[in-house]
Amino acid sequence: xxxxxxxxxxxxxxxxxxxxxxxxxxxxxxxxxxxxxxxxxxxxxxxxxxxxxxxxxxxxxxxxxxxxxxxxxxxxxxxxxxxxxxxxxxxxxxxxxxxxxxxxxxxxxxxxxxxxxxxxxxxxxxxxxxxxxxxxxxxxxxxxxxxxxxxxxxxxxxxxxxxxxxxxxxxxxxxxxxxxxxxxxxxxxxxxxxxxxxxxxxxxxxxxxxxxxxxxxxxxxxxxxxxxxxxxxxxxxxxxxxxxxxxxxxxxxxxxxxxxxxxxxxxxxxxxxxxxxxxxxxxxxxxxxxxxxxxxxxxxxxxxxxxxxxxxxxxxx
Amino acid sequence: xxxxxxxxxxxxxxxxxxxxxxxxxxxxxxxxxxxxxxxxxxxxxxxxxxxxxxxxxxxxxxxxxxxxxxxxxxxxxxxxxxxxxxxxxxxxxxxxxxxxxxxxxxxxxxxxxxxxxxxxxxxxxxxxxxxxxxxxxxxxxxxxxxxxxxxxxxxxxxxxxxxxxxxxxxxxxxxxxxxxxxxxxxxxxxxxxxxxxxxxxxxxxxxxxxxxx
Numbered sequence: 001x002x003x004x005x006x007x008x009x010x011x012x013x014x015x016x017x018x019x020x021x022x023x024x025x026x027x028x029x030x031x032x033x034x035x036x037x038x039x040x041x042x043x044x045x046x047x048x049x050x051x052x053x054x055x056x057x058x059x060x061x062x063x064x065x066x067x068x069x070x071x072x073x074x075x076x077x078x079x080x081x082x083x084x085x086x087x088x089x090x091x092x093x094x095x096x097x098x099x100x101x102x103x104x105x106x107x108x109x110x111x112x113x114x115x116x117x118x119x120x121x122x123x124x125x126x127x128x129x130x131x132x133x134x135x136x137x138x139x140x141x142x143x144x145x146x147x148x149x150x151x152x153x154x155x156x157x158x159x160x161x162x163x164x165x166x167x168x169x170x171x172x173x174x175x176x177x178x179x180x181x182x183x184x185x186x187x188x189x190x191x192x193x194x195x196x197x198x199x200x201x202x203x204x205x206x207x208x209x210x211x212x213x214x215x216x217x218x219x220x221x222x223x224x225x226x227x228x229x230x231x232x233x234x235x236x237x238x239x240x241x242x243x244x245x246x247x248x249x250x251x252x253x254x255x256x257x258x259x260x261x262x263x264x265x266x267x268x269x270x271x272x273x274x275x276x277x278x279x280x281x282x283x284x285x286x287x288x289x290x291x292x293x294x295x296x297x298x299x300x301x302x303x304x305x306x307x308x309x310x311x312x313x314x315x316x317x
Numbered sequence: 318x319x320x321x322x323x324x325x326x327x328x329x330x331x332x333x334x335x336x337x338x339x340x341x342x343x344x345x346x347x348x349x350x351x352x353x354x355x356x357x358x359x360x361x362x363x364x365x366x367x368x369x370x371x372x373x374x375x376x377x378x379x380x381x382x383x384x385x386x387x388x389x390x391x392x393x394x395x396x397x398x399x400x401x402x403x404x405x406x407x408x409x410x411x412x413x414x415x416x417x418x419x420x421x422x423x424x425x426x427x428x429x430x431x432x433x434x435x436x437x438x439x440x441x442x443x444x445x446x447x448x449x450x451x452x453x454x455x456x457x458x459x460x461x462x463x464x465x466x467x468x469x470x471x472x473x474x475x476x477x478x479x480x481x482x483x484x485x486x487x488x489x490x491x492x493x494x495x496x497x498x499x500x501x502x503x504x505x506x507x508x509x510x511x512x513x514x515x516x517x518x519x520x521x522x523x524x525x526x527x528x529x530x
Contacts, residue, residue: 098467121467121468123466123467124466125463125464125465125466132405132406133468135404135405135407135451137451137468137472137475138450138451141449141450141451142450144449145449167467167468167469170469171468171469171472174469174472174473174476175472178449178476178479179447179449182447269406272406273406276406292463293462293463294405294462294463294465294468295405295406296404296405296406296407296462297405297406297407298404298405298406298407298408298409
C-alpha cells in the first residue's frame with residue numbers, strides 16, 4: 001500500500017511539473033540563436049518573410065532575431081559582423097545584392113555559421129549552405145503570356161524594374177520579355193528602375209506618364225511598385241484604361257486583383273520559403289549537411305479567374 | 318652643367334625603368350570588351366553543346382507516352398511519382414516522353430495526335446509556334462540549377478534551348494504534319510497540379526515520319 005501511495009505521489013508530482021507546460025503549448029527550451037537578415041523591412045512582403053522565418057525558428061526552440069539591412073550592403077555587412085561576434089548558430093538570409101552580399105556569406109561560412117538564402121540568390125555556389133529561390137523567370141513567363149492575352153498583340157507599355165544589382169530583377173524582366181518581345185506590336189515606351197519600392201514606383205510612373213500619357217499597361221518587377229503604379233494611375237485618372245501587372249503575391253495586390261483593379265501577379269509563397277529555411281537551419285544544427293545548393297520554388301499566376309484561391313501570402317487552406 | 322647632366326641621366330634611367338616596368342598599359346576599348354565577353358557565360362554556345370552532347374544522346378531514356386497517359390488516367394499521383402520529376406518546391410510535374418501518334422488536326426500553333434491506332438481522341442499536342450519557359454531545360458533532369466552560380470545564366474540557357482527547338486525541330490514538324498500521317502516524337506512536357514491530363518502538350522526534341530496515310 002505504501003509503495004502504491006509513493007508511486008501515486010511521484011506521478012502527481014510529475015504531472016504537476018510537466019503537464020502545465022505541455023498543455024500551455026510553451027515552446028521547447030531554447031537551443032541556440034538563429035539570425036534572420038532581411039534586405040528591407042520597408043515592404044510588407046519582406047516583413048512577412050522575416051516574421052515567418054523568425055516564428056518558425058522560435059517554434060523549433062531557438063531564440064531568433066531579425067536584422068534589417070535597409071537595402072544597403074554596408075549595413076548588411078555590419079549585421080553579419082555583429083551576428084558572427086554574437087554566437088549565432090545559423091543565419092537565414094535575404095540578400096541585398098547578388099554579388100555584393102557574397103563576402104558576408106563567406107565570412108559567416110569561415111566562422112562556421114551556415115547561411116540559408118531565401119528569395120534572393122548570391123552569385124556563388126560555395127558560400128551559402130543552401131539557397132531557396134522563387135523561380136522568377138518561369139513566373140514572369142506566365143505573366144508575359146497572360147499580359148499578351150489581356151493587353152493584346154499591340155499596345156504601349158512601361159516596365160518598372162527592381163534593384164539593378166539583384167538577379168530577381170533581371171530574371172523577372174527576362175522571363176517577361178522572352179514572351180512579350182515575340183510580339184512586335186507591343187512597344188515598351190519606358191523601362192526604369194524603381195528599386196522594388198512603392199514610393200519610387202509612384203514617382204517614376206508619374207514622371208513617365210508626363211511623356212507617355214497613352215500607355216496600355218505597366219509591368220512591375222514586384223507588387224510594391226505595382227501598388228505605387230496603381231496610385232500614380234489613379235491620380236492621373238487612368239487606372240481604368242491601363243492594366244497593371246505585379247509580382248510577389250502581396251496581400252494588397254491580391255485584394256486589388258479580386259476587385260478588378262490590378263490585372264495579375266505572381267505568387268511567390270514567402271511563408272513557405274521562410275518556414276523551410278528555418279527547418280533547414282534546424283536540421284543543419286542537428287547534424288545534416290547534404291543540402292541541395294539551389295532549390296527553386298515555383299511561382300503561380302494569380303488572376304481574377306483564380307484569385308479566390310489565394311490570400312495571406314499563399315494559397316488559402 | 319654637371320647638375321643638368323645628372324638630371325638628364327636620372328630621367329633617362331627612369332624612362333628606361335618605366336619602359337621595362339610600365340605604370341599602365343594602353344588597351345583599346347574593343348579589346349577590353351571582347352575580353353569581358355569571353356569571360357561571360359555564352360548561353361548560345363552552352364545550349365548547343367548541351368543539345369549535341371547530352372540532350373540528343375538521351376532520347377532513348379524517355380518514357381512511353383501512351384503508357385504514361387494511361388497511368389495518369391488510372392492513378393495520377395502514382396504516375397507522376399513514377400514517371401515524372403518535380404523541381405524544388407512545386408506542384409507541377411515534368412515528363413520526358415516518346416511515342417507515336419496519328420495526326421488528327423493541324424492548327425495554327427499545334428499539331429494534334431491520337432496515340433491509339435484507330436482513335437480520334439486528341440491525346441497529345443505538339444506545339445509549332447513560339448516556345449517559352451523551362452520545360453525543355455528541366456524535364457530530362459540532365460541539368461542542375463546548383464551548377465550555375467548565377468540563375469540568369471541558367472535561364473538564358475533555357476531561352477536558347479527553346480530557340481534551338483524552334484529553329485531545328487519545329488520546321489521539320491510543320492513540314493511533316495498532315496492529317497493522317499503517323500509521327501514518332503520524343504519531347505518534354507509539364508503538367509500543372511490541377512490541369513487536365515489530355516491533351517498533353519509535349520515540346521518535341523525530335524520528330525520523324527513513321528508512316529504516311
